[in-house]
Amino acid sequence: MRKISITMLCLFLLLGIIAVPASAGATGSVVKPVKAMTTGENWIYITFDGQLTATDHGSSSLPSSAFSIGLPDYTVNMATAVGDVVVLMLNKPLIDVDSVDIGMEEGVVENAAGGAHNLAITGYKVVTPQGKLALKETLDPSGSGVTLNGIVKYVKTLPASSNIVGASGIDSEDVRYLLSIMDIGEVNKEELLGAIERMQIFIDGPLGTVEARQELADLAAAAQTLVDNASATQRQVDSKLVELRHGISNFILLYLTNVPQLLPTPISIEPTAGTMLADHLVTEDEISAIQGLHLPASSSDPKFTVTLPKNPSAAGGYAIGDIIHIVLGQSNAEISYTLTVSDIAAINNNLPGNAVFTIDARSFFLDASLEDQSFTPFVFVEKGDHSIASLITVSANPVTIKRRPVIHLHQSTGYVERGTLLGATASKAGMVYLVPAEAVVTSRADLVNHGNSYAPAAAAHASVFLSTTGLLVGESYKLYAIDDADQISAPTAAVTITAAAEHQLNARGTHPDVEVDTIEGETVVYIPAGESMDVGTLKSHLISTRTIKVQRGSDDFTEMDDSELVTSEMAVAVGDGPVEIFNIRTQLPVTAFSGIVEAIDNSDIDAIKLNNNIVASEEILVIYDRQISFRAKSPRMLTVGGVDIGEDDIIEKSNVTVIADVGTDDARLATSVSPSSIADEVRIGTLKENITGPLKRSETHNGVYVNTDNVAVISELFGWEYASGDSSINTIYFAADVTTYIEIVLPVHPLNLFGNGRLLTGYPITGTLNGVFDGVSVEIAIP
Numbered sequence: 085m086r087k088i089s090i091t092m093l094c095l096f097l098l099l100g101i102i103a104v105p106a107s108a109g110a111t112g113s114v115v116k117p118v119k120a121m122t123t124g125e126n127w128i129y130i131t132f133d134g135q136l137t138a139t140d141h142g143s144s145s146l147p148s149s150a151f152s153i154g155l156p157d158y159t160v161n162m163a164t165a166v167g168d169v170v171v172l173m174l175n176k177p178l179i180d181v182d183s184v185d186i187g188m189e190e191g192v193v194e195n196a197a198g199g200a201h202n203l204a205i206t207g208y209k210v211v212t213p214q215g216k217l218a219l220k221e222t223l224d225p226s227g228s229g230v231t232l233n234g235i236v237k238y239v240k241t242l243p244a245s246s247n248i249v250g251a252s253g254i255d256s257e258d259v260r261y262l263l264s265i266m267d268i269g270e271v272n273k274e275e276l277l278g279a280i281e282r283m284q285i286f287i288d289g290p291l292g293t294v295e296a297r298q299e300l301a302d303l304a305a306a307a308q309t310l311v312d313n314a315s316a317t318q319r320q321v322d323s324k325l326v327e328l329r330h331g332i333s334n335f336i337l338l339y340l341t342n343v344p345q346l347l348p349t350p351i352s353i354e355p356t357a358g359t360m361l362a363d364h365l366v367t368e369d370e371i372s373a374i375q376g377l378h379l380p381a382s383s384s385d386p387k388f389t390v391t392l393p394k395n396p397s398a399a400g401g402y403a404i405g406d407i408i409h410i411v412l413g414q415s416n417a418e419i420s421y422t423l424t425v426s427d428i429a430a431i432n433n434n435l436p437g438n439a440v441f442t443i444d445a446r447s448f449f450l451d452a453s454l455e456d457q458s459f460t461p462f463v464f465v466e467k468g469d470h471s472i473a474s475l476i477t478v479s480a481n482p483v484t485i486k487r488r489p490v491i492h493l494h495q496s497t498g499y500v501e502r503g504t505l506l507g508a509t510a511s512k513a514g515m516v517y518l519v520p521a522e523a524v525v526t527s528r529a530d531l532v533n534h535g536n537s538y539a540p541a542a543a544a545h546a547s548v549f550l551s552t553t554g555l556l557v558g559e560s561y562k563l564y565a566i567d568d569a570d571q572i573s574a575p576t577a578a579v580t581i582t583a584a585a586e587h588q589l590n591a592r593g594t595h596p597d598v599e600v601d602t603i604e605g606e607t608v609v610y611i612p613a614g615e616s617m618d619v620g621t622l623k624s625h626l627i628s629t630r631t632i633k634v635q636r637g638s639d640d641f642t643e644m645d646d647s648e649l650v651t652s653e654m655a656v657a658v659g660d661g662p663v664e665i666f667n668i669r670t671q672l673p674v675t676a677f678s679g680i681v682e683a684i685d686n687s688d689i690d691a692i693k694l695n696n697n698i699v700a701s702e703e704i705l706v707i708y709d710r711q712i713s714f715r716a717k718s719p720r721m722l723t724v725g726g727v728d729i730g731e732d733d734i735i736e737k738s739n740v741t742v743i744a745d746v747g748t749d750d751a752r753l754a755t756s757v758s759p760s761s762i763a764d765e766v767r768i769g770t771l772k773e774n775i776t777g778p779l780k781r782s783e784t785h786n787g788v789y790v791n792t793d794n795v796a797v798i799s800e801l802f803g804w805e806y807a808s809g810d811s812s813i814n815t816i817y818f819a820a821d822v823t824t825y826i827e828i829v830l831p832v833h834p835l836n837l838f839g840n841g842r843l844l845t846g847y848p849i850t851g852t853l854n855g856v857f858d859g860v861s862v863e864i865a866i867p
Contacts, residue, residue, distance in 0.1 A: 120210040124329035126174040135196040136165040150192040154185030177333035182215030227319035229267035279328040290470040347474040353463040356387040368488035386445040405468030489565040489573040505549040510541040514567040521560040521578040598625040603738040613670040620646030694720040714740040726752030729760040754799035754820035759787030772838040818842035
């Protein structure tokens with residue numbers, strides 16, 4: 085692992101190895117660019133040293149003719165100022181290009197405060213991902229990693245007139261750029277993961293041919309394989325990133341050069357007046373007030389107003405079944421609206437004005453994974469058969485989302501030893517406070533007044549550690565996080581201060597698979613399966629403030645000799661007087677699905693330890709006649725093609741999320757949503773009536789799985805009883821027959837039943853089905 089300290093970087097600059105002129109702030113009557121970047125598509129972002137719009141999310145159009153791109157056949161189609169950034173949209177993607185020289189006429193942008201504008205700019209250099217990789221290969225031909233020493237040697241060879249990025253000559257912008265591409269610490273795969281997510285948008289979208297989208301899918305699959313490879317080097321990751329960027333750019337270029345006649349371009353998209361989007365800012369409280377998707381939208385619920393031009397004639401332009409697509413968020417989530425007969429009548433009429441549509445956006449803002457972000461919505465219209473689409477129209481105003489922070493404790497025991505640090509992670513930058521559990525907290529002032537300890541959260545998802553020195557033993561405390569908008573998190577669970585550690589036993593960390601952990605309320609000692617370990621060796625891996633013994637079992641206190649081999653029949657006893665007993669379990673570390681199968685087939689193994697995320701979408705996780713745990717040291721995901729768990733089996737999980745990716749296979753779906761299923765999420769293809777996933781276990785009815793539209797998917801009588809009895813569920817999909825000789829009570833509230841030739845039988849059947857059913861027969865059983 086390569087490491088470099090901040091001190092070394094400072095010395096590098098201070099020793100004058102590279103001359104760094106003073107930072108060019110917005111002085112006098114001039115605003116200047118300070119950096120520029122591109123992901124290699126048809127967008128370039130130029131950051132200036134002063135605010136160009138009144139707010140960070142305000143925007144203003146700029147004349148595209150005032151900008152030039154120093155490449156043949158490239159032009160700027162659109163230019164927009166947003167905050168302190170100018171966004172340029174080019175006429176085509178940057179393919180096989182290492183760098184771009186941007187030109188800009190004088191006075192195109194002005195400081196938002198007035199009085200300062202830009203001077204004429206020529207040859208302002210932007211490096212593409214391909215150019216960045218080429219520069220890293222120059223700095224480090226061996227591929228072992230770009231280092232400070234390599235940068236120094238490289239810069240010493242450059243003439244003073246050289247330019248790496250930005251304005252001509254070697255200046256502070258060049259230094260910062262060179263330092264930013266150093267390979268420090270572990271291999272960084274974040275950009276590659278982002279490129280895979282970006283590519284997935286095109287793979288799942290309507291643009292381009294099926295063959296072109298498949299080529300993207302193949303590239304994304306190869307990149308994901310590299311991400312999952314723990315031995316991948318930074319150079320391999322960098323090269324694969326450029327390959328993905330090229331793939332996206334070539335896909336966009338192919339579409340732009342082969343697209344047939346376009347549909348008319350939408351005139352505008354804006355937040356609907358009177359809704360929570362009207363001020364372009366959405367807060368946590370506003371999100372909490374949004375009506376559920378199964379209810380009619382309220383007047384304040386988020387909506388967008390889309391304005392379309394009238395058709396030139398009743399026979400041209402838009403048609404019934406065409407789809408309005410609104411694209412939202414940094415993840416490019418999409419909501420859509422299909423034009424109806426009455427919509428087209430309004431578009432075709434000869435009355436003055438344009439056609440206006442109000443589109444419900446609740447599904448986007450109710451996504452539980454939605455995080456803080458600012459984004460500019462855009463809209464386009466696509467033919468119903470996906471053959472052609474319009475150009476996009478970008479909103480004049482970005483939307484900003486500010487969510488309430490979320491805070492998680494690093495430990496979950498509920499106790500902390502006085503004088504030690506209490507660790508936590510906050511989802512947003514801000515401050516974290518430790519306050520008495522009984523304190524009423526509604527404001528920042530309450531946190532300041534009650535806070536016994538506090539610490540800054542420097543960045544989102546950064547760890548913070550708070551002192552417990554001086555706190556009273558036996559008292560309980562909670563943690564709160566607060567962001568810069570004074571939004572306060574829900575509190576953590578209470579932690580109680582103890583005079584000593586709650587558990588007088590810990591693993592020394594001298595063996596990665598000897599661990600002390602709590603799962604389903606039981607604290608146990610884990611030992612590695614298949615490894616002969618004697619009692620003395622096990623005790624050497626453990627530490628306690630009291631005496632450690634290994635005894636024959638929880639009820640047999642016979643102390644075992646150090647030479648005796650450890651088995652899961654034994655237990656660890658801590659203390660000379662009243663003792664604490666820790667049962668011993670064997671665990672098998674696994675990195676692939678085959679290891680899970682091996683552990684399940686071996687009755688001597690008590691736990692399966694996931695050392696990485698495992699994806700086995702073609703495999704079914706089958707467990708019968710077993711009691712076994714799935715656990716991990718840090719959060720892991722197990723993705724399988726389905727789960728099939730015996731109803732009497734006891735399966736525990738700790739730090740492991742199980743995802744069943746069943747597609748449209750009813751058999752796999754049925755077992756994956758059964759009451760005994762251990763799936764935290766079930767992913768499905770599109771079922772009848774456009775029922776889609778993902779499915780999550782109901783918060784109110786354990787064993788019933790529902791999607792975000794509150795559609796329940798069931799496979800057993802247990803699921804029918806709970807789903808049909810919940811009036812908030814208006815649709816049930818049967819993945820299997822539900823047959824019984826007990827009474828079936830049909831609810832009085834509207835309920836739609838769907839399935840593929842399924843039966844709902846019982847004796848007797850009471851009530852009348854109030855809804856639609858398709859593919860489900862309701863029959864009285866013959867006793």
